Amino acid sequence: MIHNVGMQDRLIRMTLGLFFLIIGLNTGITTLWGLIVAVVGLIALATGSIKFCPAYKIVGFNKAGAE
Numbered sequence: 001m002i003h004n005v006g007m008q009d010r011l012i013r014m015t016l017g018l019f020f021l022i023i024g025l026n027t028g029i030t031t032l033w034g035l036i037v038a039v040v041g042l043i044a045l046a047t048g049s050i051k052f053c054p055a056y057k058i059v060g061f062n063k064a065g066a067e
Contacts, residue, residue, distance in 0.1 A: 002052070004063065005056065009063050010051060013048030017041045017043070017046075020037050020041030021037075021038055023037050024036070024037035
């Protein structure tokens with residue numbers, strides 16, 4: 001798989017993803033708000049960990065550089 005998420009972007013995604021996941025789980029995934037926040041956190045963690053963002057692919061961004 002081609003990587004399109006750079007190191008700085010990856011660190012931001014993973015940090016915010018973990019933060020949102022914790023907030024979502026503490027709010028409670030039985031509420032709509034908690035579920036939405038937890039899902040956003042999971043998506044951010046996933047795209048950061050695999051270094052690929054489908055939205056970047058659609059719009060043609062590549063922040064990975066020469067990695």
